Amino acid sequence: MSVASVIVDVPAKQTDREFDYAIPKKWENVIQRGMRVIVPFGPRMVQGFVAGLKEKSDFGKLRNIKEILDIEPVLNEELLNLGNWLTEETMCFKIQALQSMLPSALKAKYDKGLRIVEGKDTLIAAELLDSFHNKDVIPWKEATEGNQASLFQKEVQKGNLEVVYFVKDQLNKKTARFVSPNVSLTELERHLSTIPDRARKQRELISYFIENYGKVQLKDLLAAVETTHSTVKSLAAKGLLMESDEEVYRDPYKDRTFDKTSPFILTEEQQAAIEPVRKSIEKDLHDVFLLYGVTGSGKTEIYLQAIDAVIKKGGEAIMLVPEISLTPQTVKRFKERFGEQVAVMHSGLSIGERYDEWRKIHRKEVKLVVGARSAIFAPFENLGIIVIDEEHESSYKQEETPRYHARDVAIRRAQSHKCPVILGSATPTLESFARAKKDVYKLLTLEKRMNNRALPGVSIIDMREELRAGNRSMFSGMLFTKLKERLDRDEQTVLLLNKRGHSSFVMCRNCGLVTDCPNCDISLTYHRYNHSLKCHYCAHEEPMPAVCPDCGSDHIRFFGTGTQKVEEELGKILPEARVIRMDVDTTSRKGSHERLLNAFQEGQADILLGTQMIAKGLDFPNITLVGVLTADTMLHLPDFRSSEKTFQLLTQVSGRAGRHEKAGEVVIQTYTPEHYSIELSGFQDYDAFYEREMYIRRMNNYPPYYYMALVTVSHEDLMETVAATEKITSYLKSGLSPAAIVLGPVASPISRIKNRYRYQCLIKYKREPKLKKMLRTILENYQQGTAKNDLQINIDLNPQIMM
Ligand code: ADP
Ligand code: ZN
Ligand code: ZN
Numbered sequence: 001m002s003v004a005s006v007i008v009d010v011p012a013k014q015t016d017r018e019f020d021y022a023i024p025k026k027w028e029n030v031i032q033r034g035m036r037v038i039v040p041f042g043p044r045m046v047q048g049f050v051a052g053l054k055e056k057s058d059f060g061k062l063r064n065i066k067e068i069l070d071i072e073p074v075l076n077e078e079l080l081n082l083g084n085w086l087t088e089e090t091m092c093f094k095i096q097a098l099q100s101m102l103p104s105a106l107k108a109k110y111d112k113g114l115r116i117v118e119g120k121d122t123l124i125a126a127e128l129l130d131s132f133h134n135k136d137v138i139p140w141k142e143a144t145e146g147n148q149a150s151l152f153q154k155e156v157q158k159g160n161l162e163v164v165y166f167v168k169d170q171l172n173k174k175t176a177r178f179v180s181p182n183v184s185l186t187e188l189e190r191h192l193s194t195i196p197d198r199a200r201k202q203r204e205l206i207s208y209f210i211e212n213y214g215k216v217q218l219k220d221l222l223a224a225v226e227t228t229h230s231t232v233k234s235l236a237a238k239g240l241l242m243e244s245d246e247e248v249y250r251d252p253y254k255d256r257t258f259d260k261t262s263p264f265i266l267t268e269e270q271q272a273a274i275e276p277v278r279k280s281i282e283k284d285l286h287d288v289f290l291l292y293g294v295t296g297s298g299k300t301e302i303y304l305q306a307i308d309a310v311i312k313k314g315g316e317a318i319m320l321v322p323e324i325s326l327t328p329q330t331v332k333r334f335k336e337r338f339g340e341q342v343a344v345m346h347s348g349l350s351i352g353e354r355y356d357e358w359r360k361i362h363r364k365e366v367k368l369v370v371g372a373r374s375a376i377f378a379p380f381e382n383l384g385i386i387v388i389d390e391e392h393e394s395s396y397k398q399e400e401t402p403r404y405h406a407r408d409v410a411i412r413r414a415q416s417h418k419c420p421v422i423l424g425s426a427t428p429t430l431e432s433f434a435r436a437k438k439d440v441y442k443l444l445t446l447e448k449r450m451n452n453r454a455l456p457g458v459s460i461i462d463m464r465e466e467l468r469a470g471n472r473s474m475f476s477g478m479l480f481t482k483l484k485e486r487l488d489r490d491e492q493t494v495l496l497l498n499k500r501g502h503s504s505f506v507m508c509r510n511c512g513l514v515t516d517c518p519n520c521d522i523s524l525t526y527h528r529y530n531h532s533l534k535c536h537y538c539a540h541e542e543p544m545p546a547v548c549p550d551c552g553s554d555h556i557r558f559f560g561t562g563t564q565k566v567e568e569e570l571g572k573i574l575p576e577a578r579v580i581r582m583d584v585d586t587t588s589r590k591g592s593h594e595r596l597l598n599a600f601q602e603g604q605a606d607i608l609l610g611t612q613m614i615a616k617g618l619d620f621p622n623i624t625l626v627g628v629l630t631a632d633t634m635l636h637l638p639d640f641r642s643s644e645k646t647f648q649l650l651t652q653v654s655g656r657a658g659r660h661e662k663a664g665e666v667v668i669q670t671y672t673p674e675h676y677s678i679e680l681s682g683f684q685d686y687d688a689f690y691e692r693e694m695y696i697r698r699m700n701n702y703p704p705y706y707y708m709a710l711v712t713v714s715h716e717d718l719m720e721t722v723a724a725t726e727k728i729t730s731y732l733k734s735g736l737s738p739a740a741i742v743l744g745p746v747a748s749p750i751s752r753i754k755n756r757y758r759y760q761c762l763i764k765y766k767r768e769p770k771l772k773k774m775l776r777t778i779l780e781n782y783q784q785g786t787a788k789n790d791l792q793i794n795i796d797l798n799p800q801i802m803m
Contacts, residue, residue: 001053004031004065008041008048009108011093013780019048020057021065031065034073034080036106038066044165047108049098051080067167074102074362076381078416085412091772091779091795092402100402101377105355108167113137114152120160125151137164174352175245179232180215182242188213191240201227202235209241218243249356258335263305270298273444277306280420281313281384288411290391290436291424293446294684295655296453299424302446303387304337306422311341311367315384315419320406322393323347323372324613328594334370345371345378348590373398376406376413383417386410391423391432392648397800405798407432426655427648427686430693434704456626456657456664458682462673474569479627479667486625487577487606491662493625494618495609496653497563498633506533506544510553515545521752526558529585538754563609566629570607582610615653624664626657631670631678638749639802640702643677647689650681701741703798706764709771710799711778712748714756714792724791725759728778732763735774740765749803756792 005018021039023031031037035050040063047069075083079101086097099107115137116124124132128151131138140163143152155161181188192206204225222228235241266274273291280287293299307317321330326346335342343357343366360366361378369378373396376386388396388410396406407423414421423432423441436443449455461476471477486493505523506515515524517535524533526544534541548556563583570579580600587593593613600608601620608614634646650668657664670678680689698705711728715721725745733742744761751758765771775795782793 001031001055002028003054003057003062004037004050005052005054006037006039006048006065007051007094007098008039009046009095009099010041011095013093016093016095018051020059020062022062023053024064027065027068030071031068032073033077034075036069036074036108038069038108038167039063040066043163044110045167046110047167049075049095051094069108072362074106074379076379078381078413079377079379081416082377082409082412086402086404086409088772089408090402090404090797091775096402100374100398100404103351103355103358105351105358110165110167111139112163112165113139114143114156114161115164117160117162123158124155124160127151128155174248174250174356176248177218178215178244178246179218179221179236180242180244181209181213182236182239185210185213188240191238201225201231205231205235206240217248249360250350250353258332258339260339261333261336263308263337264298264301266301266305267298267448267450269446269448270302273446274302274305276442276444277302277385277420277422278309281306281309281315284418285420286415286418288414288421288423288435288441289444290428290432290441291422291444291446292426292428292433292436292686293424293444294426294449294455295652296449297426297446298450299389299446300333303389303422303424304333306385306420307368307387308337310384310419311338313384314382315367316380316382317368317384318375318378318380318386318410319368319370320375320386320388320396320410321370321372322390322395324395325390326370326372327597327618329597329619331370334368338368341367343369343371343378345369345375347372348593350590373406376409383413384419385422386414386419387422387424389424391425392427392429392644394645394800397798399801403796405800427651430644430690430697431704433690434694454663455684456654456666458654458666458668458684460631460673460678460682461667461669463669463671473573474566474629475573476667476669479669480573482625482665482667483574483577483607483627487574489624491624492600492603492605492620492622493607493627494614494623494653494656495566495607495627495629496615496649497566497609497611497629498631498649506556506558508548508551508553509555509557511548511551513548513550515549519752519755521750526562527585528562528564537750563611566609570609577607578605579607579609580605582608582614584611587613612649615649615656618656621661623657624662626653626664626666628653628666628668628670631668632672632675635672635675635677640697640700641800641802643675643693643696646675647677647681647686647693650678651684651686654681654684701764706741706766707797708799709763709765709775710794710796710802711744711761711763711775712758712794712796713745713760714753714758714794715790716756718757720791721757721759724782724793725761728793729761731778732761732774735770736763736765736768740768740771 002023004021004023006021007018008015031050033050033053037048037050038045039048045066075098083094083097083101086092087094116132128148143149152161188206188210192203192210195203205227208225232241236243277289291299291302303319307319310317319334323346331344343360345354345357361369361380369375388407391407398404410421432441435441459478461478463476466476483493506526507513515533516522517524517538517540519540520535520537522537524535527534531544532541533544545556547554563581567579567581570577580596582596586596599605603622628650631646631650635642654666657666668678668682672678676692677689697703713721713725713728722745729742729744736742741764742761745759748758748760779793779795782791
């Protein structure tokens, strides 16, 4: 083939199609669909993906492909098709869909520089010619920031130098130096006797290789023999040893050993649940199973055994886990069972580490990936099962373009591979449970906890009554007593501060002024460590004022309870307690999350205090008490899922207590104990919650009774924003069927971010074949106009966040 159609890395409406390029002769049999290439685009060089190959183009003169970046396709046929599907479903540009399926190390970086115009090298100032010694191009930064900047500029003006654009590869394979014997074992032995005793280190080195004949990494060798590189070099000079640089994987788990575990004998209930899954694995059937079972009922063991069945059959598996529960403990369970066959992918890894894990999959060196959302794109070609644990977690939806939900991608991929999907949860989303009830998904239920361990007893405490009784502390009498008991018995407690939608804002107690962000329509959050106020949307930061900027009063303080404040209060009422605090501040550094959890597991603290991030995946035998300080902060968010999310969180966190021999207790503090999501979480009664919540959803025409689409419009000018949203709303109203409910225009719950006003239009619908096409039209209309007016349109199908 001599022509390649390429999707270029220029995300814009006008370039959202394939462009034809000529394939130079030398690559005619090399270039394949799914490879990355570098192509000229206007004056620049850009990265692109080969989407098709053909003999001829309808266009006249084609430009040449400049470089190939891969020797094997990085996207296989299935993933290329999946890219088209993503483009359609999420309304993104083709290039965005393709890039989102690959590790970011494969995304090109662009740069520019200066180059001598052909034939002009004799005209250039001599001092500059020196800079070009051995170099074709001087990077832009070097040319413009060095002290020769004005010289460079002059030469450009004279036409002797030109600006060139190029693509930098981010991809950096890691190499390491290795040492291996260069002669046979007997030769080594023979040489050993010829080396004099005073060259003791040389003798030891040779002895090392006699005992461990083979290749070893230099640094390990030096450590083992306790010698220096020069000893190795002198033996290499004698031709006895050989040094080489070889690619190594960055293995984030290399310092750990995993003892192999064997499958448990399944309980009767587990047996019944796994049987249908085994059937679809055997028969290559695409079924979606919803595995509904309380925490500790043995779901993970079912995943492990189903995956095992797939691997034994020669297949591969994807195991998705929410980002925040992708703890070392979770990874360990999979590595212990499947050893070297496991790759791990999550955002805690560096770009290089993630790239290396991806390559293990790409090269078919592993059979299973355990990862967060984006691992759903793992380039396996023989997928036999996809498992999504905690399927209700909102982090499975990507909140930036392309706005895909991993569950939808999983089902799509499983269809192409004819393999089953397991969605697992103790608190499934209403959407999934409703589908299971209608037999769209197959429901598998685990009712009992392992060893019939009782669910922890839950007490719900009305904080209003505490206040009436004169308790102004953030700890109810009961929680305090139980905390103290734990200290006396040397048992551990998990304390959850339900912080989402609840930041520590600053208010003047004299005039009521709340300090807001000057750019966004939300209050600033107080950060104690540097005594400043910060905006979580635009990163605006200002010092905490000493007096109220409005009335001058010094009664200005911050409200709301941050984890730091809880920690302080704990220090006052239980000074003997050792506390580990886990929140965004203490876990921002790489590896700190793990370190804190390990410290807690090793018993270095009595109380683990934290935000949502502690609710998942903890499975420590010594935790016998879970306290929730403020159960209802999430209930008041402008989001129809707020009850569902509250119920899920409380149920999850309650599941952390008493998972082992010791019985557990849970104390939930709330200002609205009568709310059904709090009351029912006390009984851990999902079924009752489901009935109740479904009724409310039906009354209000929310999912799963209706689908939703959210159009958000933003612009710096309020009138422009409103006018555009009005136009969009009436266009939708006029084109959709009368059964569709089109709400808007209304201001978004956060009505301004980064100085841009935000308005929205919400569409609720059951069947609207024309909707996607209309939404595309809206996007296209406004995307074309982006140059002259800076209107932004965001379309979110099945939105998870209503802000
Ligand atoms: P879930 O994923 O539903 O929270 P797990 O699979 O983690 O439940 O099981 C809870 C505990 O029970 C774990 O410690 C696990 O090792 C153990 N377990 C699971 N299945 C069995 C079994 N069939 N026999 C004995 N122990 C089991
Ligand atoms: Zn004031
Ligand atoms: Zn802001």
